[in-house]
Amino acid sequence: MYREGASYYDFLMSEAPYARWKKWVDERLRIEQKTGTQSILDVGCGTGTFMSLMMQDGHDATGVDVSEEMLAIADSKIRRDTNQVPQLSCQNMAELSMPQTYDVITVLCDSLNYVIEEQDVQQALQKFYEHLNHDGLLLFDVHSILKMTEEFPGFSYGDNDPAQSLIWNSFAIEDVHGAVEHELSFFEETSTGLYKRYDELHTQRSFSIETYSTWLEEAGFTEVSVVADFNHERASDQDERIFFIAKKQIDQ
Numbered sequence: 001m002y003r004e005g006a007s008y009y010d011f012l013m014s015e016a017p018y019a020r021w022k023k024w025v026d027e028r029l030r031i032e033q034k035t036g037t038q039s040i041l042d043v044g045c046g047t048g049t050f051m052s053l054m055m056q057d058g059h060d061a062t063g064v065d066v067s068e069e070m071l072a073i074a075d076s077k078i079r080r081d082t083n084q085v086p087q088l089s090c091q092n093m094a095e096l097s098m099p100q101t102y103d104v105i106t107v108l109c110d111s112l113n114y115v116i117e118e119q120d121v122q123q124a125l126q127k128f129y130e131h132l133n134h135d136g137l138l139l140f141d142v143h144s145i146l147k148m149t150e151e152f153p154g155f156s157y158g159d160n161d162p163a164q165s166l167i168w169n170s171f172a173i174e175d176v177h178g179a180v181e182h183e184l185s186f187f188e189e190t191s192t193g194l195y196k197r198y199d200e201l202h203t204q205r206s207f208s209i210e211t212y213s214t215w216l217e218e219a220g221f222t223e224v225s226v227v228a229d230f231n232h233e234r235a236s237d238q239d240e241r242i243f244f245i246a247k248k249q250i251d252q
Contacts, residue, residue, distance in 0.1 A: 020230045021108050022053045025139060027232065028245060029104070032137055038103040041131060043093050044111025048074025052081045062087040064096065094120040096127035103133055107140035110241070113204040116179065121207070125219040129248060138221065138246040145178050145237050148206045152180040163189050179205040209237055212244060221246040 029038065038059050042051045045063030047070050054061045055078065063086060065071050071088045078086040089098065093107070094115060105128050115121045128138050143152075153172035159165050165187045173179040182202040187195045209226050216224050225245040228235035235242045 016109065017230070018049050018053065021050055021141075024230050024243070025054075025106060025108075026057075028137075028139055031232070032245075032247070034103065034137060039100075039133075040104045040106060041098065041102040043096070043105060043107045043128070044109065044114070045074060045088070046070050046109065046111075048078045048086065048088075050106070050108055051086070052078045055082045055084060055086070062089070062098070062102070064089050064091050064093065064098075066090065066092050094124045094127065096124070096131060098131055101131050101133045102136060104137045104139065105132060107138075110141060110143050110204065112140055113142050113206050114202070116203055116205045118207075122215050122218070125215050125221075129219045129221060132248045134248060136248045138216075138248075139243070141241055141243045142212070143204065143206050144239055144242050145206055145208055147240050148178045148180055148204070151240075152182075173203070176205065178207060179203065209235060209242060212242075216244065216246045220248065222249050223247040 029035070040051075040054055040059050040061040041064065042054070042061055043064045045051045045065050046067075048063060051061045051063045051074065063071070063074055065074070065088075068090050071090055075086055075088055078084065091097065093112075107128070112121065112124065115124055125138075132138065149172070152170040155168075155170040157166070157168040167183075167185040167187075169183045171181050171183070173181055180203070182204065184200045184202065186198040186200075188198075189195055213224050213226065223246070226235045227233055227243045227245070228239035229241050230243075
């Protein structure tokens with residue numbers, strides 16, 4: 001969970017493909033024949049970038065995140081970019097409790113990977129099901145097992161921005177398949193020319209396509225599709241980013 005690092009999140013994600021997430025969601029809504037204004041619950045909304053884009057398109061979006069610091073930034077950003085007062089709630093997605101149901105729930109930018117325990121992932125999927133309207137749609141993406149086991153371990157990144165900089169190292173977690181730790185060190189130049197350093201440790205875990213699909217079915221979803229890497233072609237565990245589309249049927 002981002003705490004002090006929340007103020008650096010947008011800097012860290014400056015090259016993140018939010019436009020591609022937005023395009024992919026727009027395309028899925030068209031494919032699923034969800035036209036017009038949708039009520040959307042954006043779980044793991046972070047600093048509100050995706051939520052703001054959806055609100056600018058006229059959707060009725062609500063954001064949930066476990067980090068109060070991230071939500072504070074989201075509130076300011078969305079007010080600035082949309083001239084609207086956002087609906088934001090600080091909650092753990094595995095214990096999601098909202099006063100209404102929604103047409104669409106999004107859990108993007110590998111937010112579900114931050115839920116580590118199997119039972120908590122299963123509980124989160126069940127909560128998503130319960131918070132969807134009949135004929136509602138759940139859209140989420142996760143890092144693949146391939147990325148978790150072969151690409152992240154040993155990954156190292158650093159930049160030399162004079163005002164803000166980051167060192168990022170990733171390591172596999174022994175005896176926990178598909179889990180990694182990300183060590184993040186943020187450096188911020190002060191007025192004295194010295195730097196403040198903030199350290200955070202983030203853990204992510206992923207599971208196989210088959211496992212997620214089974215858990216979705218157990219939660220009550222009867223139609224599940226799996227695609228890869230911002231397209232609409234069938235995914236495999238060898239792809240880098242896996243997207244799930246799960247429907248809550250109208251007659252349930």
